Amino acid sequence: MKRRLVSLLAIATMTTTMFAGCGGASDSSDATEEKTPATTEEIDAEAAAVELPEDTGKVLNIHCWNDEFKSRMKDHYPGYEEVDATHGKIGDVEVVWTMTPSTDNAYQNNLDDALLKQADVSDDEKVDLFLVEADYALKYVDEDVTLALSDLGITSDQLSDQYKYTQSIVTDSTGKLKGSSWQACSAGLIYNREAAKEVLGTDDPEQVQAAVADWDKYNETAKKIADAGYTMCSAMDTYRVYSNNVSGPWVQDGKIVIDPNIDKWIDDSKALVDAKIEDTDDLWSDDWGKGKNPEGKVFCYFGPAWFFNFCLNADDPASIASKGGWGYCVGPQSYYWGGTWLCAATGTDNANLVKDIILTMTTDQKVLKEIAMQDQDCVNSKTVLADLAGSDDGNIALLGGQNPYKQLADGAEKVDLSNLSKYDQGCTEELEKAMKNYFLGNATKEEAIDAFKKAVTEKYPDVKAE
């Protein structure tokens, strides 16, 4: 009797959410009522009760910011055929890729427009699947525009091999999971082996790790590195290591709060920049990238697994990476950087296909192993990472044959994302810009913090500086 009640309840809530989805512009009052997070069992019960309607869509619209996911689909999703740069085919469904670069927020602006219009456009124009990054995931997760995975009939045991943090990012306030990722982007310190040998006398990851195990040791080592004529890294590189280990979110009660660990980043970095140990190059700028070649004389970068392949220019014969000259260790604190989550858009007319793509690309261990081997992604599967850590399959040439998967897997377990907020992207960008002024001596710390707060309140008018 009781079980029947539960399933009835589950069906009832399901149908209301489904109607909310179909109606699009319907009143959101019922969404605000259910504030208390549901337990996993309740959500699973809902998910098990879901019967997806037959797919009617002939077009699958995917929104993304680069061709990374497209190439993953092409290489690993069974039955996907590429037609041209922005079109593909799965069976008789046409796949349309809408790629908008992230620069200047263009991707989100475009996606926002598309999602807000979702209810008014024809079925073939509706967004079915879209990709988000961690920095702004919450912006989409906490809204009705994103379909909960349980509404697609995906249960928690299907996702149990994923790392906890990859799920906590995309869990909404009612406890429902709204997205899934194939990557676990725990990150660490990627050091120049040549420089490590010269200064520390060893390039063994364990011993280098010992030299940078916490911030005090890191600062000490950095000084030695600088004395040998190297730049440690850019202050912007270390930012995420600090900002992932904060004790509270950026915005609390509508006000900006600067966490003690962020404050520590500001003070530590200022000292290092003043001593000419670190520089202040913006990430991705040419000046920042100079350390990828030996003449750049940069000791380390901070980055996750995608950094190896995507950012170290291994194809360039003059680069350090092409000679296997990098090493990887966890660094002063565990953190993560980046990663891509797949989200189903409310109103999709290809729910079964969307569900299958999400399950295949983010939970199928065979596919994930392929991705890890072929693309050197650190995949979101505890089993696959443990597998790679224990075999030579996980050795990476540009790290001089080092197998970083044990560290990556350990790091992914430690990442804690409970302090993420939907303001993170803006706060990160503006803090880095404002503090650069302080580091370079163009402003005092107070002035720089004021400038940061001003910039954030401009971006988010609902946030107050004080």
Add this chain to the structure above:
Amino acid sequence: MNKKSKVVRYNKWGYIFLSPFIVIYLIFQMIPLVTTIYNSFFENYLSGLSKVGPNFIGLQNYVTILTNGDLPTYFSNTMIMWAMGFVPQIVLSLLLGAWFTDPSLRLKCQGFFKTVIYLPNLIMASAFAMLFFTLFSDSGPINSMLMQMGVLSEAYKFMSNVWSVRSLVATMNCLMWFGNTTILLMAGMMGIDPSLFEAAQVDGATATQIFYKITLPLLKPILIYVMITSLIGGLQMFDVPQILTNGTGDPMRSSMTLIMYLNKHLYSKNFGMSGALSVYLFIITGILSLIVYRFTAREEK
């Protein structure tokens, strides 16, 4: 009943020929202008994906902009960078214009030079700014050249010093627009009756005297036009500093212009605040144009 007049009326053609302008003006000028002012009285923005407003809040947006004290800073930034670019630009243009129109110099290949000085204006401002950004970056060619020549011992951070950033912006604006100004001034100079120059030469006036006593006074209408259009263009300065400083207006927003500030409000689609800011800009532009016009046209009475 047929009271058709024998007189053919052409009035309607006047209205018909005017109508395209009226329609385009209404759609692209009048309606945006009115809605901008209308929007400025509302609180209306996006927070993430949820819309806040529109709630009528009266003059609150205007008060916020006035009280946070940013407007004067960004206004003076804009004017400083405009003046730094405009003064050399007008001097250069007058000089080149005078040379090109002076028949006694008999300059060869005039067409070629006129094309060359106009060329920088054909490059997109953003591409031009991108080029300068790369040239003057910390490990860019300018720095490495200066270091190899022994002028500098370590890279000069062009993008982190107030006056180097402002100078770069001014230089770019000057380079981009002096060709355009030269051509305008030349047109004005060629419109001056040549007999005046001949008469002055017969009377024994030197080239300098001719320039100051004849060319400049008669060039005044064109000069006013150049001043006002350049001023309005200067107030709307955006793409060059935006790209050069990556939208930050750094160091410490000392190169942030009014329109860059306006652009900051568009991140959250804050139509209320940006509307109010636009109205302020409209008023400032109006007042400045009026001042320039009065100041330069006063003596004609």
